[in-house]
Amino acid sequence: MCQLLGMNCNTPTDVTFSFTGFAQRAGHTGDHSDGWGIAFFEDKGVRHFVDHQRALDSPVADLIRRYPIQSCNVISHIRKATQGAIALQNCHPFVRELWGRYWVFAHNGDLKEFRPRLHGCFRPVGATDSEHAFCWIMQELAKSHAQVPSIGELTLTLRELAAQIAPHGTFNFLLSNGQALWAHASTHLFYLERCHPFAAAQLADEDLHVDFSTQTSPNDKVAIIVTAPLTRNETWTALGHRELKVFVDGAVYAGDA
Numbered sequence: 001m002c003q004l005l006g007m008n009c010n011t012p013t014d015v016t017f018s019f020t021g022f023a024q025r026a027g028h029t030g031d032h033s034d035g036w037g038i039a040f041f042e043d044k045g046v047r048h049f050v051d052h053q054r055a056l057d058s059p060v061a062d063l064i065r066r067y068p069i070q071s072c073n074v075i076s077h078i079r080k081a082t083q084g085a086i087a088l089q090n091c092h093p094f095v096r097e098l099w100g101r102y103w104v105f106a107h108n109g110d111l112k113e114f115r116p117r118l119h120g121c122f123r124p125v126g127a128t129d130s131e132h133a134f135c136w137i138m139q140e141l142a143k144s145h146a147q148v149p150s151i152g153e154l155t156l157t158l159r160e161l162a163a164q165i166a167p168h169g170t171f172n173f174l175l176s177n178g179q180a181l182w183a184h185a186s187t188h189l190f191y192l193e194r195c196h197p198f199a200a201a202q203l204a205d206e207d208l209h210v211d212f213s214t215q216t217s218p219n220d221k222v223a224i225i226v227t228a229p230l231t232r233n234e235t236w237t238a239l240g241h242r243e244l245k246v247f248v249d250g251a252v253y254a255g256d257a
Contacts, residue, residue: 221250
């Protein structure tokens with residue numbers, strides 16, 4: 001299946017260190033070679049890059065590794081196709097607009113017999129189960145709320161929607177509207193929160209380390225969410241089965257419980 005990488009923080013931060021290790025799983029330390037993508041929120045705008053080539057040697061991925069785009073919410077995905085051809089339109093993350101904001105979604109898993117009717121303005125372009133599920137989530141959010149609700153209300157609605165999809169297969173996903181980042185686990189999804197005092201981190205997939213104490217301020221907070229831990233020397237927390245977490249300003253949202 002695919003793999004997910006997300007970052008949420010309280011001040012714009014680049015994801016080059018994490019993405020460098022993550023991309024190694026697209027042909028070097030893993031076989032997720034059927035395309036990739038990444039999206040960076042900047043205020044209400046989104047920088048969105050996808051490529052049907054594998055992330056390990058895609059020229060677009062090389063740009064991301066070298067160009068430190070800073071963002072408070074990032075979602076990335078490397079694909080191992082289960083449904084839909086290896087094609088640009090089937091590469092995650094997917095982007096839609098709702099309530100005057102962009103929403104970005106990426107899925108790791110395989111959903112069987114989940115093709116509910118889509119009767120609104122949200123329609124898939126590609127042929128994946130993932131994009132169909134995303135369109136349905138957007139449709140149901142639009143039906144449930146007349147305008148953008150609070151993060152707490154959104155979390156409650158998303159928890160209910162995820163519970164309807166999860167019985168159809170593996171449903172690990174990341175979702176963001178630029179204000180928060182939601183993570184849902186069916187099988188494997190881990191997170192960590194970096195804050196002061198920062199320390200050095202060693203990638204698990206490549207011989208590369210960074211001393212974050214030299215690149216951060218005492219007020220910085222960063223949360224990283226990923227399918228499998230990216231570093232060897234940090235403590236990662238596993239999300240529980242069918243657990244939904246929301247991250248705001250680099251930490252688990254206090255109103256999540």
